[in-house]
Amino acid sequence: MSKPCPINDHRLPTGGLIDRQRQKSFVFDGRRYCGYEGDTLASALLANGVHLAGRSFKYHRPRGIFSDGPEEPNALVEMRIGARREPNTRATMVELYDGLIANSQNRFPALSFDLQAVNQWLSPGLVAGFYYKTFMWPKKGWMFYEHIIRHAAGLGTATLEPDPDLYEKVHAHCDVLVIGGGPAGIAAALAAGRAGARVMLCDERPDLGGTLRYEEREIDGKPALDWAGGHLAELAGMPDVTVLRRTTAFGTYDGNTVGLVERVSDHLPTPAPFQVRQRMWTVRAKKIVLATGAIERPLVFPNNDKPGVMLASAVRSYIRQYGVKPGERAVLFATNDDAYRTALALNEAGAGVTVVDPRGEHGTAWPERVRDAGIEVLTGHVITSLKGRLRVKEVLAMESDGRGHKGSPRPIAADLVAVSGGWAPTLHLATHAGAKATWDEERGSFVPDMTKCRADMTVVGSANGTNTLSGAIEEGFATGAAAAKAVGKSAPDPISVEVDDPAEAPVRSLWKVEPAQGQPSKSFVDLQNDATAKDIEIANREGYISVEHMKRYTTLGMATDQGKTANVNGLALLAEARGQSIPDVGTTTFRPPYTPVTLGAMVGRHTAKHYKPIRRTPMHDWHTDAGAVFVEAGLWLRPQYYPRPGEDVHAAMRREVKMTRNGVGLCDVSTLGKIDIQGPDAAEFLNRTYSNGFKTLAVGKARYGLMLREDGIVYDDGTTSRLGENHYLMTTTTGHAVEVMGLLEYYAQVLWPELDVQLTSVTDHWAAIAVAGPKSRTVLADAIAGIDFSNQGLPFMGVADGTLDGVPARVFRISFSGDLAYEIQVPADHGHQAWKALMAAGEAHDICPYGMEALNIMRIEKGFVTHAEIDGRTTPGDLGLDKMASRKKSYIGRFLLEREALKDPDRPTLIGLRPVDGKATIRAGSILVRDPVTAGPDDMEGHVTSQCYSPTFGEPIALALLKNGPNRIGETIWATFPLYNVSVQCEITPTVRFDPDGSKVKGETTDA
């Protein structure tokens, strides 16, 4: 930074935790400003005199920076530009970095002049529920109104470009998770850490310390921040303690699980190379200590939303933490003693201050202490209105005794109004787990009721309503020690702290200040949603008396801040309107997330190509080198076809079919599920699992098997081979491999534990290659040693072991193409080698690799079924596999297969189709009807399951399920596809077009 900081004239000459040696230049709404290392965007704007930060959601009223923390309702900005643009970012939580670009939202054309502020003048019609009352007619009008309303009401807009950043999700486990790094949290982590527990301590801010970062307090005679710093250094030296800064705990979930988001590089212009932007932590903690502090409650009074109105604690924080003077002439409007610290801080910063306190003289030292500093204190007073357009200019204060205002308003010139109505403990993470916030009248605050909390969680410090510093530290330490003890560690030596905690008078609950007579004005309860005190009255009047209904009717407590500064006042006002107490009205339920979480963090690395794992076969690299086009089959990548120069998908797959049918082709079928089954009861196990018999299968033989669900519907099919007396190898379809394995384990462990059978998935251990075509026998006889490939030596459905290129290879004489065909299995590490050896052996015969498309064509030509037909609705009979459903034995699915509806002869049954004109494509999914012109929904007689153009027969063919189909061979039917309004007249054919007598597959007519 060479240029001097242009404007920074609201910065105090000294003080604050900022580094004045390190300037940061930034741009807000197109204008360049400067701040310092350690600033937030909000503090840097205030240092430059910028209070006006946004326009409100509904009325487009000017709004200023209101807080210094996660509760910020107003200062929501669009951070960054281009692909990294992020709307609704709280300026109070954005760390300033050099080159930061932010823009205000929800304004047109500019923040200081917003055309839609006209809504303010229309506002009498825009109260709660105006949607429901106003846009009811004409009925179709909503489509139009909605467009306008969505544009007018709203917050920022997200980028439409892909997110360029990386995110990750990690899992962590600990004994004690401490949420919140203020005095109570540090003490809790220290106690648990000293006891030797595994501790995680997280805080949403860049530095720990919480309120100690801005309260001028002393602990043990030293500045409080030094006390914190010493203990944080001690924690950093403990190997089993993890301290996470910039990390928000956003939700508590079952099993003592807490979600955290760590903003790893949001404080940088862009993440460093390879660095993630955000990291989501799923933390499973044995004990949770909630030290999340409290959020100051604002006051509800006329025009209380003007820029320049700020929470009292935020004012002190800006002065002490950032060395910023947020105003020259301030009024503090407070109902409690704690806020008097703000008067002192303002006074020290050289700002004029007047205190307006609705309480009468109340006997603590605070008013005197403040008056001693030369500050005027108006007790028994309230603020009845604020004046000023884009910033507060004048405060009107009146004497008030709680029943009404007296006298005439006293104007006080002011550009800053600090407000405090007491504190609301941050209990979100406890209530996520079922804890309740209960109203403590004495403290004038909600406190946690943990009796129904499902998490093993303890709340400490001001989140627990403990409002002294010494109390918070002692409570934190004792809780951390107890948590460590509960997980089996020995308790650490107790600590004692010496803190001056001056006595404080009780908070007076002041829920609303009525306007002075004749002053029309709005008193805002929820700044982010533009919900006013009047809206709550209307909701109550119209019958929305449940707190949940009121919330939805007024939108109070919704949107990005979830009412962090609004909820308590809103509940109290509803209670008042109902004439009931706050506990009687109850509270709304907090749900995760506590503050917004980016989708990127939730997704982590599981996006784009890593959305799900990709499985590759052992020959994947060969296919890639051969230029294969891949298709996703479940998680697998499989070659779809191998285009030669100039070929499209159709040309390539037709060529692959022809070359295989006329010569020899090979196909990677490694993805088929393979299950090793061993044990003396393996045969019995298979016999109960498959619908067809398996007890008679001889060693060295394979058999096609059909597996039903318990309800009699076909589930899966495949071949199973008997490798030894008690040893079988089952194959399943690619799609059901994992599920079938799980099902078999269930049968073995739960249904039939008496059977001695052991199951192992060996899918990935074996590479499998189908070699098909009339010349397959010749190629294999050449390539594989140790096997007699003659029709007698290795007959159809035979299995034999041999050697391929020096590697043990198992050969199965099975066919999924209808041709003479074999399947070769070798250990997967040798799959690539085996494939190459077969390609070399077949070179003289013009061997051709074929992909899924050709495979599919050939199985349709042969009438074999796949998942298009085994679709979870078909019985063996529907598929023409009646004979596969044994009547001699019991097996899974047998009894429910006997159901009447499944025996109905009119059930759609598998047949083949060809277009009558020999040309028209029959679309898969077409509906079969007798007359496509007159047919209604009830006239559907079946549907097309699979279709292709058959290069072998030179015409389109299809498989279909048709009512009473096998008895209608030779008739015609229409295949209609209403989506495209096309209908094809088809002839009904047998399912098996290719090699109907099986002579080819049995090898009797080949050239072997």
Place this chain on the structure above:
Amino acid sequence: MPDNSPKTLPGRRSALASHLRPGVFGAQCERGPLVTLSERTGLTLVQVTARAADKRKAGPAIKKVTGVSPPPKTGETRIADDGTAVHCIGPERWLIVAETAAPDAMTAALREALGNTTAAVVDLSSGRAVVRISGPKAAAVMMAATPIDLHPDVLPAPACAHTLIAQAAGLIAVFEEAEERIFELHLQRSYAGHLWEFLTETAAQYGYSVTD
């Protein structure tokens, strides 16, 4: 176990043959790469499953072949003098990971030693991708890869755990060599490329080296 046969048949190609490139990658760190990744190749992996009734016979048989008694409890690992690891990966189910015997020889020896029991011996040598990860940030990478707790107090080396690894089912074995914890990940072979991409992309932020 005496074995004179060649340990690896010619032509054997590991799951990560086309992914693995030795070198240093990712973020540059003053201390050098903080994660080390390597693939274990040429391994013999054999699984033995015994019925409860045969449990007593399986132990001595496995010991006879591997030189070490199989651990009785799921998650336990024992290591023989020659480095052969025997992991108990389920009730009466062990995975033997050896470098000193060929798959066929190990399978045959186990079958013979198990004699007339009904225990199942299954060769899985080609069925797994095996990756080792070590270095100061290995645990940080593992936190992203798996939901389970790998803290030394919970999983003192040597040990193993069947769990999710980068969204896929797999086995994590933990070893300690020269006071350093080494994680060995076994995934089904077809997931090898996915696992490798996940590990290298996660480790890139710490800088990683790939060794043979």
